[in-house]
Amino acid sequence: MATVTLSNVVKRFGAFEVVHGANIDIKHGEFVVFVGPSGCGKSTLLRMIAGLEDISGGEIAIGGKLVNDVEPADRGIAMVFQSYALYPHMSVEQNLSFGLRMTGNPKADTDRRVKRAAEILRISELMDRRPRKLSGGQRQRVAIGRAIVREPQVFLFDEPLSNLDAELRVQMRVEISRLHKELGATMIYVTHDQTEAMTLADRIVVLRAGHIEQIGRPLDLYDDPDNLFVAGFVGSPKMNFIKAQIVGQDARGVVVELAGQEKTRITQPLAGAAPEVGSKVIVGVRPEHFGSAGEGDTDLVVAIDVVEHLGGTSFLYARTAHGEDVVIQRDAAKVPTTSEVTVSIRKSYLFDEKGLRLR
Amino acid sequence: MRNRNATAYRFLAPYLLIFSVFWVWPIISSFMISFQATRTVPWRFAPGFNWGRLIGDPAFFNAVKNTLLILVIQVPVMIALAMVMAVLLNSPLLKARGLYRFAFFAPVVVGEVAYSAVFRLMFSLDFGIVNKLLNSIGLPKIDWFSNVTPAMALIMIAVTWRWAGYNAIILLAGMQSIPEDVYEAATLDRVSKLKQFFHITLPLLKPVIVFCLVLSIIGTMQLFTEPFLITERGGPGGGTETLGLLLYRQGFRSLNFGYASAVAYTMAALAIAITLVQLWLTREKQ
Ligand SMILES: Nc1ncnc2c1ncn2[C@@H]1O[C@H](COP(=O)(O)OP(=O)(O)OP(=O)(O)O)[C@@H](O)[C@H]1O
Ligand SMILES: [Mg+2]
Numbered sequence: 001m002a003t004v005t006l007s008n009v010v011k012r013f014g015a016f017e018v019v020h021g022a023n024i025d026i027k028h029g030e031f032v033v034f035v036g037p038s039g040c041g042k043s044t045l046l047r048m049i050a051g052l053e054d055i056s057g058g059e060i061a062i063g064g065k066l067v068n069d070v071e072p073a074d075r076g077i078a079m080v081f082q083s084y085a086l087y088p089h090m091s092v093e094q095n096l097s098f099g100l101r102m103t104g105n106p107k108a109d110t111d112r113r114v115k116r117a118a119e120i121l122r123i124s125e126l127m128d129r130r131p132r133k134l135s136g137g138q139r140q141r142v143a144i145g146r147a148i149v150r151e152p153q154v155f156l157f158d159e160p161l162s163n164l165d166a167e168l169r170v171q172m173r174v175e176i177s178r179l180h181k182e183l184g185a186t187m188i189y190v191t192h193d194q195t196e197a198m199t200l201a202d203r204i205v206v207l208r209a210g211h212i213e214q215i216g217r218p219l220d221l222y223d224d225p226d227n228l229f230v231a232g233f234v235g236s237p238k239m240n241f242i243k244a245q246i247v248g249q250d251a252r253g254v255v256v257e258l259a260g261q262e263k264t265r266i267t268q269p270l271a272g273a274a275p276e277v278g279s280k281v282i283v284g285v286r287p288e289h290f291g292s293a294g295e296g297d298t299d300l301v302v303a304i305d306v307v308e309h310l311g312g313t314s315f316l317y318a319r320t321a322h323g324e325d326v327v328i329q330r331d332a333a334k335v336p337t338t339s340e341v342t343v344s345i346r347k348s349y350l351f352d353e354k355g356l357r358l359r
Numbered sequence: 360m361r362n363r364n365a366t367a368y369r370f371l372a373p374y375l376l377i378f379s380v381f382w383v384w385p386i387i388s389s390f391m392i393s394f395q396a397t398r399t400v401p402w403r404f405a406p407g408f409n410w411g412r413l414i415g416d417p418a419f420f421n422a423v424k425n426t427l428l429i430l431v432i433q434v435p436v437m438i439a440l441a442m443v444m445a446v447l448l449n450s451p452l453l454k455a456r457g458l459y460r461f462a463f464f465a466p467v468v469v470g471e472v473a474y475s476a477v478f479r480l481m482f483s484l485d486f487g488i489v490n491k492l493l494n495s496i497g498l499p500k501i502d503w504f505s506n507v508t509p510a511m512a513l514i515m516i517a518v519t520w521r522w523a524g525y526n527a528i529i530l531l532a533g534m535q536s537i538p539e540d541v542y543e544a545a546t547l548d549r550v551s552k553l554k555q556f557f558h559i560t561l562p563l564l565k566p567v568i569v570f571c572l573v574l575s576i577i578g579t580m581q582l583f584t585e586p587f588l589i590t591e592r593g594g595p596g597g598g599t600e601t602l603g604l605l606l607y608r609q610g611f612r613s614l615n616f617g618y619a620s621a622v623a624y625t626m627a628a629l630a631i632a633i634t635l636v637q638l639w640l641t642r643e644k645q
Contacts, residue, residue: 081543098558102558
């Protein structure tokens with residue numbers, strides 16, 4: 001069983017701590033994506049699982065076995081690098097078989113594994129070529145093939161698609177999904193692209209500056225973010241954040257007034273303790289949660305700057321009376337022609353001043 | 360377009376002029392001189408004079424033999440040594456890397472005369488440190504300067520000392536251009552460090568190794584300083600006389616420019632031939 005468990009994992013480079021105690025529990029066969037902005041420690045975390053970086057503190061277990069002091073080669077993992085890291089002087093076939101040949105694996109078995117990997121990735125006709133004569137997408141396939149050939153329990157991917165163009169990225173994303181179903185192995189995938197994370201993951205680990213902000217299934221993160229960072233990171237275009245203030249409480253929940261707009265009040269049910277009247281909060285509204293006037297809790301007048309037509313839907317880039325930028329999603333048929341429009345807020349999230357979700 | 364080319368050539372003209380006068384012309388001129396009898400005044404055209412002498416000259420064949428012997432033994436040993444040095448320099452375990460890099464490069468910048476003098480001292484029969492060391496481990500003293508075999512060995516040791524570090528630095532630069540993640544991938548592929556060296560580092564470094572080999576071959580073909588200064592003009596008794604030394608002896612001591620030019624052309628031809636064979640042997644096989 002290829003579970004991967006990180007307990008209080010810490011990484012320091014000299015005195016500089018870059019991962020501050022990560023706890024992650026990955027189930028067998030799960031597809032987990034580490035996502036976060038550049039420099040947040042995703043690669044470092046992945047490389048610690050692979051054994052390419054020492055662990056400064058905490059424990060990593062693969063398949064229930066502590067691997068802190070196990071050589072990378074003996075951890076039962078295979079890794080696909082962002083730069084592909086193919087052996088430039090070897091043909092595709094040699095690239096795939098190199099590890100097995102060097103470790104004295106029986107030739108018949110090596111050939112079988114290489115052939116199977118080539119079939120799975122549809123690179124059989126490229127076997128004699130050198131990496132430099134391959135396209136980016138083909139190189140990526142070879143890199144993945146090299147991982148498959150090892151028949152690992154856990155696959156690690158470090159931004160494998162970031163060197164590909166947009167179209168190829170979508171295509172390879174689907175391929176990797178298919179591969180996961182076909183192989184049934186545990187996969188850990190690093191990316192800074194939230195779309196990739198949302199489409200591939202069984203579960204997403206959102207990281208920021210070495211801290212885990214939230215772990216959850218893609219739609220859970222989308223519908224129920226723990227904090228301002230996750231709310232802003234997941235979803236495209238981003239969730240809108242509008243400054244507001246608690247002004248009271250009624251039977252349905254706390255009453256919030258948007259900053260500088262006395263008439264726009266939202267009532268938000270809260271399970272936990274309500275913040276004091278007068279405390280500052282942030283209201284988060286996803287672009288698709290703006291409705292037509294009268295559809296929601298409150299109406300809001302915004303001035304439209306730009307309209308982006310994407311075909312079926314359109315995005316209105318607008319400003320509130322208080323000068324805050326908002327993005328509003330509309331059906332193409334319902335795009336207003338006026339320079340001002342009244343919208344309603346159908347659903348919103350409340351965050352306290354520190355960015356934690358109030359719920 | 361034509362106008363722009365003309366401007367470019369006008370800018371290049373000073374260089375091209377100097378290049379022609381001091382580079383191209385001597386090459387052509389010495390080729391022509393090699394066909395002239397230069398011991399008579401005035402010189403006269405006699406194609407067989409120098410080249411004919413060359414084919415039958417035992418001193419020439421002695422010099423060819425010595426030069427090739429040094430080449431065949433010293434160059435591979437030096438490149439292998441340079442490779443070991445480069446690997447050590449590249450190791451993340453190494454402390455004070457800058458110091459080593461400097462130390463390896465220092466022999467190249469030390470003056471030739473100073474370096475030769477130090478080698479003569481170190482290898483001197485009675486008070487040289489090398490013989491003292493040999494003695495202290497129970498080996499007999501070696502008279503480095505009076506016997507041909509030790510004298511040849513001394514030349515090879517000296518040349519290796521002077522150029523190994525230089526080649527190591529070139530190889531090191533080549534090694535550092537191999538991306539780290541290729542090794543990481545190999546590590547995950549369970550390939551041992553030693554196998555990584557032979558199956559990844561060496562093949563990827565091949566162009567650089569070939570470059571070092573070509574440089575060393577050309578350098579050794581022209582070998583002059585060491586046999587001139589350390590073993591005193593190719594001594595003992597011409598036992599370490601190289602082609603470079605023979606050329607010098609003929610050209611500048613006997614003032615026989617025709618014969619010296621013929622030797623020079625032979626040196627160049629040999630260097631080119633050996634380099635071509637070597638490039639052919641190490642060519643990229645598709
Ligand atoms: N070898 C190292 N020595 C010192 N600091 C390092 C080293 N490797 C990474 N870091 C630091 O650790 C932090 C996390 O780096 P990491 O490469 O894990 O980020 P990342 O999330 O993968 O970013 P990206 O999306 O840009 O790849 C960064 O601040 C980086 O500067
Ligand atoms: Mg990274």
